[in-house]
Amino acid sequence: MLFRKTLMNLRLRTVCACFALLSLSVFAPLQANAAQLGDATLYNLFVFGNAVISNTDAEGRIAIGGNATLSNFGAASKIGSSTNGSDTEIIGGNLTWANGQLYYGNGKYGGSASLSGVGTPNGTLSQASSSINFSSAKTSLQSQSIYLGALASSGTVANNFGVLTLTGTNATQNTFTLTQAQFQNANTLNINVPTTSTTIINVQGTSVTFFNGQTFINGAADFRNSYNSKLLFNFYQATTLNDTSTGINGSVLAPFADATFGYSQLNGTLVVNSLVSTGELHWLQDPNSPSGNSFQFNGNLPSSTPSNVPEPGAVTLLASMGVVSLQFVRRRSRR
Numbered sequence: 001m002l003f004r005k006t007l008m009n010l011r012l013r014t015v016c017a018c019f020a021l022l023s024l025s026v027f028a029p030l031q032a033n034a035a036q037l038g039d040a041t042l043y044n045l046f047v048f049g050n051a052v053i054s055n056t057d058a059e060g061r062i063a064i065g066g067n068a069t070l071s072n073f074g075a076a077s078k079i080g081s082s083t084n085g086s087d088t089e090i091i092g093g094n095l096t097w098a099n100g101q102l103y104y105g106n107g108k109y110g111g112s113a114s115l116s117g118v119g120t121p122n123g124t125l126s127q128a129s130s131s132i133n134f135s136s137a138k139t140s141l142q143s144q145s146i147y148l149g150a151l152a153s154s155g156t157v158a159n160n161f162g163v164l165t166l167t168g169t170n171a172t173q174n175t176f177t178l179t180q181a182q183f184q185n186a187n188t189l190n191i192n193v194p195t196t197s198t199t200i201i202n203v204q205g206t207s208v209t210f211f212n213g214q215t216f217i218n219g220a221a222d223f224r225n226s227y228n229s230k231l232l233f234n235f236y237q238a239t240t241l242n243d244t245s246t247g248i249n250g251s252v253l254a255p256f257a258d259a260t261f262g263y264s265q266l267n268g269t270l271v272v273n274s275l276v277s278t279g280e281l282h283w284l285q286d287p288n289s290p291s292g293n294s295f296q297f298n299g300n301l302p303s304s305t306p307s308n309v310p311e312p313g314a315v316t317l318l319a320s321m322g323v324v325s326l327q328f329v330r331r332r333s334r335r
């Protein structure tokens with residue numbers, strides 16, 4: 001009798017352990033998927049709609065989903081000969097371009113083209129269907145921006161007469177939320193985080209202007225700071241975004257915004273709905289070395305798409321298996 005009870009207890013514990021193990025695999029907390037900036041990841045400039053750009057250049061690849069009006073503009077100026085043969089400028093609509101150069105790679109436009117004084121020394125400009133689904137990219141990046149904007153702040157924000165100090169200690173990811181007033185009225189932005197961390201700065205407000213001042217990342221203000229590639233400014237509510245003179249260290253995700261950039265510079269990726277700009281877009285940490293490291297965003301962003309959500313059928317089956325197994329053991333233990 002004692003042996004039988006011991007055996008039944010062992011079976012019961014085994015069933016419970018198996019049930020618990022299966023439960024952990026099915027009901028485990030959702031893990032964040034590492035994600036970049038979707039279709040915009042490889043681009044210095046990514047615009048869903050129309051863009052008017054003059055008297056400046058973009059060092060990296062550009063993609064414009066609508067019509068592009070360019071003048072005195074250089075594209076893909078620093079990415080080097082290794083990109084020759086690939087598409088480095090993609091225009092979904094009509095292209096009007098007066099004076100400028102596509103330095104490396106090929107350009108494609110989906111509509112008509114009016115070209116004057118444009119050079120393509122290492123490629124061609126031709127009419128072709130876009131290789132980017134801008135509508136799908138817009139939906140995806142807008143969803144991502146909203147999701148990131150809802151993340152809880154994990155670091156602290158101190159405001160000392162316009163000097164904003166953002167401090168985070170997480171080695172993987174630090175998230176900060178700034179009000180529109182905090183951001184616009186700042187004269188200095190100090191970011192202090194581990195060098196291994198991705199930093200997300202969520203900025204509230206529907207009509208936002210970049211603050212006029214410097215950004216220091218772990219004490220360094222040099223725009224060639226390699227940490228720029230792990231820093232993302234997320235304007236998840238903005239429908240209007242302006243920058244007149246600020247040098248922006250990091251990438252900007254503003255997928256709902258019609259943006260106007262003056263004589264400023266951005267060191268990373270710019271994602272907006274539409275753009276009017278005379279600002280510089282930098283892509284390389286060392287502008288004298290086309291083979292050097294880039295400002296391409298390479299932080300790890302949490303994804304809004306769960307990776308292991310259990311199917312309803314699997315949950316029901318697992319529960320049924322647990323109930324049946326427990327009933328079986330109980331019946332055997334009563335004999």
